[in-house]
Amino acid sequence: MIQPITVNDQQIYTDFDQLGARAEVAFQEVRTTAYLAQRLDELGVSYQRFPQMTGLIATLNPGQPVTIGLRTDIDALKQVYQGKTQVLHSCGHNAHMAIVLAVVTYFAAHPDDLPGTLKVIFQPAEETVTGAEKVIQSGLLGPLDVLYGLHVCPDSEVGDHQAEAILPDIATRTYWVTITGKTAHAGRPWLGANVIDAFSTLNERFKQIKLATDSPYSVTTTMFQAGESSNIVPDKGTFAVDLRARTNDLMDQLQDQAFQAMRAVSTGDIQVTLDGNDLSPAAIPDDQAIATMGQAITAVLGTDGLVAPVPTQGGDDFHFYAYDGLAKRSTMLGLGCGLTPGLHVPGMTFDHTAMLSGAKILINAVRLTPTTLA
Ligand SMILES: [Zn+2]
Structure with missing residues (x-):
């Protein structure tokens, strides 16, 4: 039996709104990075900024045999909405950041729940498919035994209160x-x-x-x-x-x-x-990582909540970490959240309570990661 997890709902919503108000395009996520740094300072979690670019890597419980990675993207899109050009988180990356901050918050308070070292990557420039390679080239991220990521899914692919244990990006x-x-x-x-x-x-x-x-x-x-x-x-x-x-x-x-x-x-x-x-690169399916993520989804959303991966025409530079050999194993949580009308559509909306489930799922995925992976 997996112990239930509590997260701070209001803090997740606040982080989501605050990061939404700071939406910035690829490699210009300066205010976003400052906000993330401030939140990590409040939590007493150590981190490193990239010397040449936006984004940062936080480390919890350093020096353990197993190293678990968790990655969120941090950039937004410049789009015309309601007659004016704006920068918007229409791909939901502020939801990803709010969820990942909740995971960091949990493990900062419950370090004994960590089966290893946790490296949290706040990655710039996913939309231009260039940020992951820059993170890898920075040399700040060592090898990972497993890397988890996430993306909110359109309602047409994964329904609310449901999730998939791998996003089968092509x-x-x-x-x-x-x-x-x-x-x-x-x-x-x-x-x-x-x-x-x-x-x-x-x-x-x-x-x-x-x-x-x-x-x-x-x-x-x-x-x-x-x-x-x-x-x-x-x-x-x-x-x-x-x-x-x-x-x-x-x-x-x-x-x-x-x-x-x-x-x-x-x-x-x-x-x-x-x-x-x-x-x-396409997703590189890993049975162990998918099994752990599946178990984490089931623990939070029940057996009906875990759905088979839905083929997508999407891509994500998350897969570079495994493709380039830095992450031995990896998988992305595909989080259903009633998102309509679609990703990259200005004005898209979704069920914000799904962020609470998303945080609990990722906390469980980290907690359930076998220490035998090293
Ligand atoms: Zn995205």
């Missing part, structure tokens, strides 16, 4: 590419190398990419620009291609095939060069 990758060719008069195209012709051949090859899997994947050209005059063969074009796959393995295969296609059209005067790319 892998997404965007490539930005330049094609160069050779210009000529439109009346003598055989003297040039037309980048539009090369691009259309390449686009056909993208469409023919096939993977031996039943799970959905896609290769989609999302941008293309070339040509400035109607009577000149264009010698320069740029495009973006978006790759999506359920697993990181399938993403690697998609990439290989996309590169093969690009190499195949790079002949003669046509050159295809990669200008840049952005990756968001």
Whole structure:
């Protein structure tokens, strides 16, 4: 029998409101970081700020054999709402912070409940999919035996008073590419190398990419620009291609095939060069972490509260910690909270009492983490 947990409801709501009032975009979370630091000072919890950026890492019960990580994102989105441009927590990251602060509060008061060292990551810049890698590069975060995260879920995916023990985020990758060719008069195209012709051949090859899997994947050209005059063969074009796959393995295969296609059209005067790319790795399911999170959900929401993971087209840079090998195991709590009409929609609302359950679930997940993980 798992002991019931009490959390300070009013403090969670206050933190949620205060952080909502300080909403700031990626890497500009200065007032947010100051608020978090002030709250940790009040709790007597030690923390380190990142030297070059916003966000911080708090540490409880240092030096234990098992190290458990807990990560919240801290950034918001700049959006037009009610006729004016504002920065809003329309992705619910202020709820994530309020919940994680409640977890810190609990363990600051009940250190004996901690099965190991707890490292709490207040991570900047999730929305730009760049913050996690910056945290990893900072060197301030050592290896983690397990890492927990969370995200509030739209009501269409997970209902109120329900939760999933893993958010099955997919892998997404965007490539930005330049094609160069050779210009000529439109009346003598055989003297040039037309980048539009090369691009259309390449686009056909993208469409023919096939993977031996039943799970959905896609290769989609999302941008293309070339040509400035109607009577000149264009010698320069740029495009973006978006790759999506359920697993990181399938993403690697998609990439290989996309590169093969690009190499195949790079002949003669046509050159295809990669200008840049952005990756968001897929969730890496871990049976042990999922089992612990599932047990924690059941303890708080009952057996009906634990739902099977709902496939999503979403991504989160949380998965970099496991993908880059810093976290041995990881999982994200998908917290149902009656959220409508959807994430990133200005004015979205949800059942605020779900934050209390979210805090209790994560406290339990940490408490139930086996000390044999080290
Ligand atoms: Zn988010």
